[in-house]
Amino acid sequence: MVTFDSTLPGTSAEAWEADGRLARLPALSLDGIESLVVVAAHPDDEALGAGGLIAECAARGIRVLVVTVTDGAASHPSSPSTPAHDLAARRAEEARTALAELAPDAGILLLAHPDGSTLELRETIAADLARAIPATGPSTLLVAPWSGDGHRDHRIVGELCAELAATNRLRFAGYPIWLWHWAEPEMEDVPWDSFVSLPLEPAAAGAKHRAIAAHVSQVEPLSESPGDEALLHPRFLANFERRFEVFVQEPTTLGADYFDAMYARRDDPWGFESRWYERRKRAITLAALPEERYTNALEIGCSIGVLTADLAERCDALLSTDVSSAAIESAKQRLAASPHVRFETGDVASSFPDGRFDLIVLSEVGYYFDAVGLDALVDAVAEHLAEGGTLLACHWRHPVADYPLDGDEVHVVLAARLGLERVSRHLEKDFVLDVFNSDGRSVAERTGLV
Incomplete structure (x- = not known):
């Protein structure tokens, strides 16, 4: 001492x-x-x-x-x-x-x-x-x-x-x-x-x-x-x-109570519906997906289901998860007319959903985990991603005191631990978006243009 x-x-x-x-x-x-x-x-x-x-x-x-x-x-x-x-x-x-x-x-x-x-x-x-x-x-x-x-x-x-x-x-x-x-x-x-x-x-x-x-x-x-x-x-x-x-x-992994408290104060704490920043980022996210459609997709951290609704239009089956029961209830109401979309409440780092997915979306959620929790999550993603499947990750880059990690740190861990090839990257001052895949093919290669 x-x-x-x-x-x-x-x-x-x-x-x-x-x-x-x-x-x-x-x-x-x-x-x-x-x-x-x-x-x-x-x-x-x-x-x-x-x-x-x-x-x-x-x-x-x-x-x-x-x-x-x-x-x-x-x-x-x-x-x-x-x-x-x-x-x-x-x-x-x-x-x-x-x-x-x-x-x-x-x-x-x-x-x-x-x-x-x-x-x-x-x-x-x-x-x-x-x-x-x-x-x-x-x-x-x-x-x-x-x-x-x-x-x-x-x-x-x-x-x-x-x-x-x-x-x-x-x-x-x-x-x-x-x-x-x-x-x-x-x-x-x-x-x-x-x-x-x-x-x-x-x-x-x-x-x-x-x-x-x-x-x-x-x-x-x-x-x-x-x-x-x-x-x-x-x-x-x-x-x-x-x-x-x-x-x-x-830094410690943020739990359900933290997020439930956020949703108790505001229906849309991060302004997914109201902010142009969020609407633009969703458009970039959807445009970055290399396939037009996916058979069985997983969205980690769906919040109130705004991005979920857009993903649902390009997926035959979509499972969306969140640690907050309040967020899940809101998302369920939003997607009530979409029977091919299912919801689960839980911590994916400790209990990852069963099945294999040709698309996994990790949007604005990785920095909520501490280093140990993120490692566990990335290992689970690698295990449950189908052969030739795609991981899309998108995260805010500015530091937030409550968050154990920042967006850049999350993407460094993804690149080092997944064992997948990064097929595209969108980098701005505010956020980073990476797309990883096992075969490394571009969209032109996937669609026969080259």
């Missing part, structure tokens, strides 16, 4: 800014979030690591709850002026004052476990967090200290919250605090591939600044006596004056 001395200045905010990568991070998505739970290992973690997020969510009408695990009484173990019990009371009041700056209507729960006791009280803390945090699925965003932050209490609280998020299907992100102090941008310990950022409106940035200042016992000396020095060095605090916050989101 990383060790560091918090009394030293540490890495400067200018060094992180000069690296350049912080300015190019994908965005932390708040789409579909109805409640935010911020867990802090100590009073002040919530303001430093997620104060802007709290303020942004409050401004958007998202419910906010802050849970602080320890009492923070060990911040000044050698203080000649302030006994531990007095410091604990003071820090609790500072936490309430800080939260009032960020989100006046937010709830706060101070568990008040002894500072530094998280390892010994791990099971008790886990039970307390399970009781405090509602199991409301992916409409709740749970954030906690990043487990790689180099502080034992941060590691344990972060691990417990990640486990709870996985159990209850909550969206989860970790916030680094001490990383900015002990690490340098080029170090391997910095999780650049998992970083996402949340831009802060001026009001949220200002609220965060005031909230950090409200933790007076940490940013100012308790007295002029040795042992009462300010814990947080000004050079360290400069890392929290950015106009954005950085979180760590480890």
Whole structure:
């Protein structure tokens, strides 16, 4: 585990800014979030690591709850002026004052476990967090200290919250605090591939600044006596004056709850029917199919069935699947007059449909899987694709914080793992479309023109 001395200045905010990568991070998505739970290992973690997020969510009408695990009484173990019990009371009041700056209507729960006791009280803390945090699925965003932050209490609280998020299907992100102090941008310990950022409106940035200042016992000396020095060095605090916050989101396959929540809010979350971008992309997709008709086709991730309806006109039999039951119900209604189209609800990475297909369509779905899940899916596609069959894959290329992979990564895996020849490619700034086949023949070759 990383060790560091918090009394030293540490890495400067200018060094992180000069690296350049912080300015190019994908965005932390708040789409579909109805409640935010911020867990802090100590009073002040919530303001430093997620104060802007709290303020942004409050401004958007998202419910906010802050849970602080320890009492923070060990911040000044050698203080000649302030006994531990007095410091604990003071820090609790500072936490309430800080939260009032960020989100006046937010709830706060101070568990008040002894500072530094998280390892010994791990099971008790886990039970307390399970009781405090509602199991409301992916409409709740749970954030906690990043487990790689180099502080034992941060590691344990972060691990417990990640486990709870996985159990209850909550969206989860970790916030680094001490990383900015002990690490340098080029170090391997910095999780650049998992970083996402949340831009802060001026009001949220200002609220965060005031909230950090409200933790007076940490940013100012308790007295002029040795042992009462300010814990947080000004050079360290400069890392929290950015106009954005950085979180760590480890990629995981998105499940049915995530998509059902999307469809519960909007009938057509991605604008398949309303957006010219989507209508044009469908036309390109259909034009890219090398055969005029297919005998037995499979569409993975059919959503509400808009592309399904177009595919149905060129297939004798079509099986369309989606992990979301809400999406499947909508697609069934759309294709009610097409008896040759069947629908199944399920995760194709773990339970691939039986049969062999001369066409498999993987459109805007591959990046929802993590690397292990995508490998399993690609292997299943290769196994169930009929001799001479075609795989068409089409994916958005821009990064999305919620998605474990991006479109380009999906197509790299397809090309490397399928063992098929790529017979055509359409590449734009926004999306990539590839057609794979085992025989490699062009449309002109298939139709006898050459």
